[in-house]
Amino acid sequence: MIVEPAPAKLNLALHVRARRADGYHDLETLFAFVADGDTVTLTPAAHDGFTITGPFAAGLSGEGDNLVTRARDAFRTTFGSGDRLAILLDKHLPVASGIGGGSADAAATLRGMARLYGAALDDPALMAIADRLGSDVPACLVGRTMIGRGRGERLTPIDAPTLPVLLVNPGVAVSTAQVFAGWDRIDRGPIAEGDALTIALAGRNDLEPPARALAPAIDTVLALLNAAPGVSLARMSGSGATCFALFDSAAARTDAAATIRTAQPGWWCLETNLA
Ligand code: C5P
Numbered sequence: 192m193i194v195e196p197a198p199a200k201l202n203l204a205l206h207v208r209a210r211r212a213d214g215y216h217d218l219e220t221l222f223a224f225v226a227d228g229d230t231v232t233l234t235p236a237a238h239d240g241f242t243i244t245g246p247f248a249a250g251l252s253g254e255g256d257n258l259v260t261r262a263r264d265a266f267r268t269t270f271g272s273g274d275r276l277a278i279l280l281d282k283h284l285p286v287a288s289g290i291g292g293g294s295a296d297a298a299a300t301l302r303g304m305a306r307l308y309g310a311a312l313d314d315p316a317l318m319a320i321a322d323r324l325g326s327d328v329p330a331c332l333v334g335r336t337m338i339g340r341g342r343g344e345r346l347t348p349i350d351a352p353t354l355p356v357l358l359v360n361p362g363v364a365v366s367t368a369q370v371f372a373g374w375d376r377i378d379r380g381p382i383a384e385g386d387a388l389t390i391a392l393a394g395r396n397d398l399e400p401p402a403r404a405l406a407p408a409i410d411t412v413l414a415l416l417n418a419a420p421g422v423s424l425a426r427m428s429g430s431g432a433t434c435f436a437l438f439d440s441a442a443a444r445t446d447a448a449a450t451i452r453t454a455q456p457g458w459w460c461l462e463t464n465l466a
Contacts, residue, residue: 192235193306197299198228198466199284199358200291200331201428201435203387204394207371208378215326216371219382220339221349221390222330225356225463229284229292231259231299233307236277239263245282247292258297258324265320266304274307285459287364289402289429291331297324298331327429335466336387351387351465354423355444358461359416359451360433361408370430373401391437392424402431409434415454419447437465 203221210216229245241260243251251257259280266272278300284292301321305312312332321328326342336351374397383393403409409432416425416436421443425436438444441464448462 193233193303195231195233195299195303195306196228197231197295197331198224198226198334199461199463200224200295200327201356201358201465202289202396203391203424203426204382205396205398205429206379206382206394207374207397208381210374210376215342216374217341218339218343220343221336221382221387221394222339222343222346223336223351223387224334224466225358225461226466227283227461227463229296229299230281231296231303232279232281233300233303234277234279235274235307237275238277239275240277241280242278243280243282245280247282247285250286251282258293258328259300262297262300262320262324263304265324266301266317269316269320270304270308270310272304272308276304285360285362285364285433287366288360288433289365289427289431290358290433291327291429294325294327295331297321297328298334301332338382338390349387349390354465355438355441356463356465357416357436357438357444357448357451358428358433358459358463359412359436360459361406361412361455362457362459363406363408363432365402365406365431367430369405370398370402373404374398375400396427398430399427402427406432408432411455412458415451416447419443419450422447
């Protein structure tokens with residue numbers, strides 16, 4: 192049995208540079224990962240199975256139409272493994288929320304199968320599968336702080352500090368394709384030179400304006416995070432609606448989480464750290 196963590200992905204900065212002829216967008220982004228997320232468990236079994244548990248299990252489609260089973264099938268096509276697998280996805284990350292949930296789950300499935308069947312995690316064939324599954328899956332496969340270019344699949348590692356972070360989602364799912372389609376097509380320039388914190392602090396998320404137009408609750412999330420004592424940066428991740436805040440101390444993060452949970456008991460809050 193293999194238990195593979197599928198941590199949440201953050202875009203500490205996300206600069207959209209150009210709309211491409213293939214409908215995707217060229218971007219420059221600073222990917223980071225946190226210590227918590229979903230979990231994928233792979234158990235060799237007599238028959239294939241796929242079960243979803245956890246607080247966000249409802250609303251996810253099962254066998255055949257989930258990135259997890261698509262990752263499993265793609266791995267088998269490439270690496271030719273014949274074993275049947277019972278796969279359990281324990282879903283703790285909100286769905287369609289800008290923190291990579293489905294991409295993280297697909298990447299964890301690929302990592303777990305690579306471990307089970309002895310493929311190298313840096314095998315270019317594994318990376319090629321990740322790339323076909325989605326723009327964020329290669330970053331989630333590597334799972335460390337990196338600059339992403341192209342659709343997000345051209346990756347350069349960069350060192351990053353371990354900082355307390357709070358993730359907040361107002362319970363509104365937003366479509367990534369719809370948010371990208373709302374980008375105003377104005378190139379506001381590249382990410383900064385320098386270390387990860389410099390890039391994050393000097394950066395922006397160009398998908399915030401179109402996401403806020405679709406989900407005005409993001410305004411409220413960012414206002415609450417920006418008002419919290421000890422915040423060094425508050426920003427939306429990916430295409431939203433989850434926002435993150437980086438804090439000076441774990442105590443400041445805990446106080447902010449308590450304040451937000453009291454003000455908005457229906458929202459999802461995760462107190463964690465940059466990994
Ligand atoms: O690659 P993925 O399937 O995750 O992308 C979902 C949608 O997000 C794409 O169909 C596209 O509309 C949009 N997208 C984009 N540019 C990117 C990544 C995603 O336009 N770099």
